[in-house]
Amino acid sequence: MNTDKSYAQHLDRQDSLKHFRNEFYISEDTIYFDGNSLGLMSKRAEGTIKTLTNAWKSHAIDGWTEGEHPWFYLSEKLGKMSAPLIGAKPEEVIVTGSTTTNLHQLVASFFKPEGNKTKILADELNFPSDIYALKSQLRIHGLDPDAHLIQVKSNDKNTLETRDIIDAMTDDIALIILPSVLYRSGQILDMETLTKEAHSREILIGFDLCHSIGSIPHQLSEWDVDFAFWCTYKHLNGGPGSVGGLYVNEKHFGNEPGLAGWFSSSKEKQFDMEHSLTAAENAGAYQIGTPHVLSAAPLLGSLEMFQEAGINHIRKKSLQLTNYLMELVATELADYHFTIANPKDEIARGGHVYLEHPEAARICKALKADKVIPDFRNPNGIRLAPVALYNTFEEVWQMVHILKTIMDEKRYTKYENKRGVIA
Numbered sequence: 001m002n003t004d005k006s007y008a009q010h011l012d013r014q015d016s017l018k019h020f021r022n023e024f025y026i027s028e029d030t031i032y033f034d035g036n037s038l039g040l041m042s043k044r045a046e047g048t049i050k051t052l053t054n055a056w057k058s059h060a061i062d063g064w065t066e067g068e069h070p071w072f073y074l075s076e077k078l079g080k081m082s083a084p085l086i087g088a089k090p091e092e093v094i095v096t097g098s099t100t101t102n103l104h105q106l107v108a109s110f111f112k113p114e115g116n117k118t119k120i121l122a123d124e125l126n127f128p129s130d131i132y133a134l135k136s137q138l139r140i141h142g143l144d145p146d147a148h149l150i151q152v153k154s155n156d157k158n159t160l161e162t163r164d165i166i167d168a169m170t171d172d173i174a175l176i177i178l179p180s181v182l183y184r185s186g187q188i189l190d191m192e193t194l195t196k197e198a199h200s201r202e203i204l205i206g207f208d209l210c211h212s213i214g215s216i217p218h219q220l221s222e223w224d225v226d227f228a229f230w231c232t233y234k235h236l237n238g239g240p241g242s243v244g245g246l247y248v249n250e251k252h253f254g255n256e257p258g259l260a261g262w263f264s265s266s267k268e269k270q271f272d273m274e275h276s277l278t279a280a281e282n283a284g285a286y287q288i289g290t291p292h293v294l295s296a297a298p299l300l301g302s303l304e305m306f307q308e309a310g311i312n313h314i315r316k317k318s319l320q321l322t323n324y325l326m327e328l329v330a331t332e333l334a335d336y337h338f339t340i341a342n343p344k345d346e347i348a349r350g351g352h353v354y355l356e357h358p359e360a361a362r363i364c365k366a367l368k369a370d371k372v373i374p375d376f377r378n379p380n381g382i383r384l385a386p387v388a389l390y391n392t393f394e395e396v397w398q399m400v401h402i403l404k405t406i407m408d409e410k411r412y413t414k415y416e417n418k419r420g421v422i423a
């Protein structure tokens with residue numbers, strides 16, 4: 001392997017996506033590897049925020065149906081723009097809510113405990129919010145979460161075995177909720193196989209795409225996944241608190257949503273103001289109330305860049321970046337006891353590299369002091385996400401050398417080995 005900086009520069013010159021970097025606001029001298037927690041702001045996202053605030057300014061109430069992006073159809077329009085990222089039909093996707101509220105909506109709609117099928121299957125590595133939501137949904141049904149939420153165990157605390165998940169698909173499971181990519185180790189689960197196995201046991205299955213959308217391609221329709229949900233402020237660069245999204249397979253169209261509201265309505269019927277709901281005949285039925293227009297606005301600009309770049313090109317560069325990062329860690333940091341704890345195989349490797357080190361918390365503080373932005377994950381993990389749309393191979397090279405200096409000079413010992421409030 002060529003460890004020269006000039007090789008990184010060579011890879012950057014060959015990068016067909018390199019022009020996108022200029023579209024983002026990137027602080028000078030800072031190496032931002034946290035785009036899987038909060039993606040950077042782009043000029044296009046800023047532009048569409050402006051467009052929609054201007055629509056409010058000039059059209060007032062008529063902004064719902066007038067202007068460049070009428071608000072009444074905005075969620076559907078953004079759903080259509082998101083669909084290619086997950087391999088879904090436009091009408092199967094809607095931009096609405098947040099990850100957690102969409103999960104609540106989908107469990108309220110698809111979890112129908114019946115006979116001995118009364119349990120939900122999840123895993124022990126998922127993000128806490130998902131688990132809290134599942135437990136509270138069980139409680140609403142009068143079911144004890146301790147007995148009715150089954151969490152597949154990890155053998156190594158970082159990854160899950162497909163076999164273990166399939167073995168847990170017992171007769172009493174009604175619904176499965178799993179992440180597409182694990183937030184810590186970045187492992188991609190085999191969604192196609194898991195869906196096939198779930199369906200052969202008459203179990204519905206949904207995936208949390210927070211860490212995969214905008215980073216890897218999906219074929220949700222082809223795999224016949226029942227539903228999915230995600231946030232848009234990570235790889236999709238929608239900004240803090242930007243509106244989330246959900247997918248419902250068209251075979252489920254025409255059902256009433258578990259949590260209904262007037263925006264669940266068919267568009268034609270909504271303003272009839274009737275007290276019996278005629279739910280939309282598409283994923284729009286899973287909306288509840290008035291869309292958060294201003295928090296959806298940046299997605300118009302951001303998703304346009306994904307359309308132009310193409311998710312397959314993004315994935316290709318992302319794999320190159322993470323591969324390069326892993327190789328440099330293995331060669332340059334061999335003496336410093338880092339463990340590469342993400343799956344190395346391309347089939348199972350998501351958009352970030354996950355390093356473990358006993359001093360991880362304070363190494364992250366030292367990196368930040370040197371203007372490298374990683375992401376610490378309790379208790380000993382460092383997530384590094386070189387993002388295809390705006391990071392460079394040279395930044396990967398620089399970051400590894402900054403980390404090497406920190407380790408050589410033990411600069412991290414200046415800090416306490418404890419996480420901050422937000423880590």
Ligand SMILES: *Cc1c(COP(=O)(O)O)cnc(C)c1O
Nearest residue numbers: 098099100127129183208210231
């Ligand atoms: C980021 C993330 C969330 C966050 O949920 P919000 O409702 O957007 O706060 C939930 N689940 C997973 C797996 C995540 O990665």
